[in-house]
Amino acid sequence: MERTISIEVGKGSQAHNSRKFKASNVDAERTQNNVCYCNENIRRVYHELFDDAVKRSNDKQTRADREIDDYYKKIRTGKQEKLFHEIVVQIGNKDDTNVQGEHCELAGKILDEYYSGFIERNPQLRVFSAHLHLDEETPHLHIDFVPFMTGSKRGSDTRVTLKQALAMQGFKGGSREETEWSQWVQSEKEVLADVMKRHGVEWLQLGTKREHLSVLDYKKEQRTKEIAELESKLADKKVEFEVYQDRISNYSKGEQVIEELAKKLDTEPDYQLQDPPPLMSAKSYKTKFVEPLIKKLREVISSIMSMYYQALDSYHRLNITNRNLYRENEHLRKDNGKLAYENKKLVAQNRDYNLLRKVFGSKQIDELVTKAKEPKQSKQRDERFRKNKNYER
Incomplete structure (x- = not known):
């Protein structure tokens, strides 16, 4: 027996998952x-x-x-990270693994065994809600979790971050196709496949080219991934920007220290030249009072100049870095905006496309698409034929 595996991003509706709210597709008796x-x-x-x-x-x-008053509120109202993530795990589909069919119980056992090791496998994903649903068309799992990392050197040492949480679990990413998320999902699918195998069920893989997605769906998914990556980069740059701002703030404090030192030179007795005592010779006065004071002043001036030039150098370097970061952030924002706009267009096109399929039927739409492609394909064949003919000559 073979079954497909699906691990998709869920909506994260706690009311739906816990059945405080029952949708129309829920069989209340089950x-x-x-x-x-x-x-x-x-x-x-x-x-x-x-x-x-x-x-x-x-x-x-x-x-x-x-300072952070309420970290939950900060994440909920912010745009850097999601408050939590949800995956929906399913084997088979409504046709071959329906809840009313003979394989429903087996599917439930497999999903139950899969979940039993989920928390141990994913120490950086704090699961707070998990439900196995057997009252919809197909048995499936909803797993909701808060991804977090520890040991961060920027900002709070423990913070919400999906990318770094998965990286801590060994999923490093590397390209647009091979992201931390895609690697982790593939790993979880393989775990589920092993559980299925123990129960006599093989993993039916539909191929690596995502044939089950329409072109528009696939493009939309890719744009969504690109936007998520850009948002992650923006978040990292924002933290880096704040670090440099803190350094500039420290420079301002250095200026304040120098000002206080200048006041000290004007007022403290150790830095004032005393009047010569009666009957003291000029040579003794110079040796006992003038020369020690000059030595102290030289040390202070040397220290001040060193602090000043170090601070000035740091200030200029930080300003240059700040400007570079600002420009880089602007480029990322523009890229993000373009991708978001393109994604919005794709969503609208996909909605229209699905509406056409619903109204006119999938078969008729597929035939129209095939006919529309024929002139282009014919032209490509003619071009290849001409090239081959020229080559033979």
Whole structure:
């Protein structure tokens, strides 16, 4: 027996997953067969994961406006990372693994065994909600998790990040096609395939060219991935930008130290030339008072000049780096905007395309597409024929 494997991004509706809300495709009589593995309050999970790290980060902050009051709210209202992620895991489809069919129980056992090792396999993905649904057309799992990394050297040492969480688990990415996410999903599919095999079910793979996606769907998916990568880069650059801002702030503090030192030279007795005592010779006065004071002043001036030139050099270098970062960020924003616009167009085109298939039928639309391609394909064949003929001559 062979079955396909599907691991897709879910909508993350907790009300749907826990069945507080029942959609029209839910068979209420079968809901009692569902399995709830966990259903925790996500706010509590955020407190558990990040409170200590946020406190450590706030304690180090020199600027009150950069302290984090509520990390959950910061992520929820921000645009850098999602609050949590959901995957929907399924084997087979409504035709070969329907909940009313003979293989429903087997599918449930396989998914249950797969989930039993999920948390251990993924220590950087804090699962807070997991449900096995057996009351829709096909048995499937909803797994919701908060991805996090530890040991970060920028900002809070423990923070939400899908990319780095998966990297900590060994999925490094490397290209647009081979991202951390795609590598991790493939790994999870292989784990599920092993579980299936133990139950006598082989993994039916539909190929590596994504034949089950329409061209528009595939393009849309690729644009979405590119946007996610750009957003991740923007987030990293923002953190880097903040680091340089802190350094410039430290330069300003250095200026303040120099000003305070100048006041000290004007007011503190150690740096004032005393009046000569009665009957003291000029030579003794020079030796006991003038020369020690000059020595102290030289040391202070040397220290000030060293601090000044170091700070000035750092300031200029940081300004140059800042400008470069700003330009790079602007380029990334423009690229992101273009991709978002293109993705929006693809979504609209895909919606229209699906509507046409629904209204006129898939078969008729496929025939029209084939006819539309024929002139172009014929032209390409003619060109190849002419090239071959010229080559033979």
